[in-house]
Amino acid sequence: MxxxxxxxxxxxxxxxxxxxxxxxxxxxxxxxxxxxxxxxxxxxxxxxxxxxxxxxxxxxxxxxxxxxxxxxxxxxxxxxxxxxxxxxxxxxxxxxxxxxxxxxxxxxxxxxxxxxxxxxxxxxxxxxxxxxxxxxxxxxxxxxxxxxxxxxxxxxxxxxxxxxxxxxxxxxxxxxxxxxxxxxxxxxxxxxxxxxxxxxLEHTNRSLAEIKGQMLQQEKMAALGTLSAGLLHEVNNPVNFCLMAIDVALEDPVAQGSPMLLECLDDARQGMQRVQYIVSDLKTFAYRKEHTGSDAFVLERAVDAAVRLVGHETKGIAIRREIAVATLVQGDEAAIVGVLINLLGNAALALRKGGTAAPEIVIGACDDGARLRITVRDNGPGIEPEHLSRVFEPFFTTREVGQGLGLGLSICYSVIERHGGRLTAESTPGEWTRFTFDLPRAGGER
Structure with a gap:
């Protein structure tokens, strides 16, 4: 007192x-x-x-x-x-x-x-x-x-x-x-x-908003997990049958004699394999466990999963990686995939709305002591200074009504904070936007 x-x-x-x-x-x-x-x-x-x-x-x-x-x-x-x-x-x-x-x-x-x-x-x-x-x-x-x-x-x-x-x-x-x-x-x-x-009162309201956002996110993850668990059995079997049929067709003399047919069958096999990858990525959400702080995973694998899961949103956008270090980190892989999906989705939306001529998203990773620093940068229209300080506020959004609750970045901030890190945003209007967060190295690896 x-x-x-x-x-x-x-x-x-x-x-x-x-x-x-x-x-x-x-x-x-x-x-x-x-x-x-x-x-x-x-x-x-x-x-x-x-x-x-x-x-x-x-x-x-x-x-x-x-x-x-x-x-x-x-x-x-x-x-x-x-x-x-x-x-x-x-x-x-x-x-x-x-x-x-x-x-x-x-x-x-x-x-x-x-x-x-x-x-x-x-x-x-x-x-x-x-x-x-x-x-x-x-x-x-x-x-x-x-x-x-x-x-x-x-x-x-x-x-x-x-x-x-x-x-x-x-x-x-x-x-x-x-x-x-x-x-x-x-x-x-x-x-x-x-x-x-x-x-x-403002702090209480902010805490309630964050809790509400986290509950909504957990409900979405639970629903996605239930859906994924069903898809694993319902999709994997027909996909395997299709791959087997394609392999058999590729050995047929008629297919061997038609370059165009071979190309079509090869494309079909790649499509089926993509479906397999997506189903495999969804397993992360289907069988997610309570994070104990000792789970280790390779960040590049999480990046691969996130890129595949937002493939329909990033179509036509170049995604480049600048990762020249080992990326074994400690944390909740499903939650980090969710963070990457959100950041990539936001970047893709900004690039499309801004009409960028050569849209590009760069995902980078570098050492930062006992932690790995990850960046997601786009060359879109940027964020206005008056909005930059508010992007992590719950329910703050610049999207049109009905296109989002403004909870995505707030939840991402909480996820990274739970991993002992910090999510930050930087931007130059009309040029670029960069989100940065850090994760602990697994087993103290540097």
């Missing part, structure tokens, strides 16, 4: 500093306007001293304006309270001088002192200690203004009355500032708590 409170206090202090800077600037503008509007009061109460007071008001306004200018500098932003405290003494000093120059404790300008005290507590609530210190300074200025007159204080009762009113103003402004600051802190804490709850 203490560790969590420290960042909160730091962020609160940062927000409070910005608030105080804004309030100080607003307060400075307000003070300048009020000081200048005081010409009306001078005319109404002390018209004979308007000239001297006008000079004092002008000098005070210039001083406050200079303080406002300092608040826009780096120094002023770092020392908001000190700079504000300094320029706030200018109007108090002006009013104290006006009290001294007019009637002392009987001067009506004491009301201006009270006004500035409340202004500090409301317009610029810097904390009750600052407000109290400013109030004490103001009371001292009033005492000096009255006692340093040639005749001194003549009406002690009035002096005591006005000083008491000023003291009450200081106390009220200080209490207001204290509770105002306390309420602002509570509001900030509530806002932080709400933001934290929203983050937790």
């Amino acid at each position: 203490a560790a969590a409170a420290r960042p909160m206090r730091g962020s609160y202090a940062k927000e409070l500093a910005g608030f105080h800077l804004m309030q100080s600037r607003a307060c400075a503008v307000t003070v300048i306007v009020l000081v200048l509007l005081g010409f009306v009061l001078d005319f109404a109460v002390y018209p004979e001293m308007m000239g001297r007071f006008a000079v004092a008001r002008f000098i005070t306004s210039i001083g406050v304006l200079a303080g406002l200018g300092v608040l826009y500098t780096a120094f002023g932003k770092r020392h908001v309270h000190a700079v504000t405290f300094v320029w706030l003494t200018f109007p108090q000093a002006m009013i104290a001088w006006m009290i001294h120059a007019t009637q002392g404790e009987a001067s009506l300008f004491y009301a201006g002192i009270i006004l500035t005290i409340f202004a500090v507590g409301t317009l610029f609530p810097v904390g009750f200690m600052y407000t109290m210190a400013y109030g004490v300074l103001t009371l001292l200025a009033y005492w000096i203004a009255c006692t340093t007159r040639p005749e001194g204080v003549t009406d002690h009762a009035q002096f005591l009355f006005h000083a008491t009113i000023i003291l009450f103003s200081v106390a009220a402004s200080t209490v207001y500032t204290f509770y105002n600051e306390r309420g602002r802190r509570q509001l900030f804490e509530l806002k932080e708590e709400l933001a934290q709850k929203n983050d937790e």
Whole structure:
């Protein structure tokens, strides 16, 4: 809890500093306007001293304006309270001088002192200690203004009355500032708590979406496994009969004497063999076991299976391999085949949608310490920067409605993460896209 409170206090202090800077600037503008509007009061109460007071008001306004200018500098932003405290003494000093120059404790300008005290507590609530210190300074200025007159204080009762009113103003402004600051802190804490709850809710929703995606994937794999198990017996037997019949036909003298017939029979045999390969690849899903972390398989075999299984999607697209190292890795072969199928299918779709002139997908593998780093790169239209950071989010998709749930890459990310690796995406729009992931070497092989 203490560790969590420290960042909160730091962020609160940062927000409070910005608030105080804004309030100080607003307060400075307000003070300048009020000081200048005081010409009306001078005319109404002390018209004979308007000239001297006008000079004092002008000098005070210039001083406050200079303080406002300092608040826009780096120094002023770092020392908001000190700079504000300094320029706030200018109007108090002006009013104290006006009290001294007019009637002392009987001067009506004491009301201006009270006004500035409340202004500090409301317009610029810097904390009750600052407000109290400013109030004490103001009371001292009033005492000096009255006692340093040639005749001194003549009406002690009035002096005591006005000083008491000023003291009450200081106390009220200080209490207001204290509770105002306390309420602002509570509001900030509530806002932080709400933001934290929203983050937790977002994390929960993301976790639920990932779980849902994994469950959907598992259901699809289970359905594919059930279908594959049936196909193994239903397809293998007729395929074997066909291959046997083709072999017999190839030995027939009539076929031997017809090059075209031989070519047709050879094509038919290759087609049957392809069916056998596909059925063999589906065995991976039909008899998949719980991954224990110690299963070893050759990645190239998984690549072969994935390429065959997406053959209808990648028709007309050149698939090149850059694998010059041994690829015995550790993991769940069926899951990795699924990852490769997804990456190859996405690449093929992007190439077709982008209308690439010479579409190509390059599958690479290289050593990365005790792991094997695999890449799937295409020369398609690429991924826009605003989409690149979101490609692994569950349910995020740029496909049209009904063409995908946006779960494929999210599930792939989880699969690779489960293998202790990381799936990343890089792209240059209009040029290429590359997905990279890594798998542990089997038995610590390097």
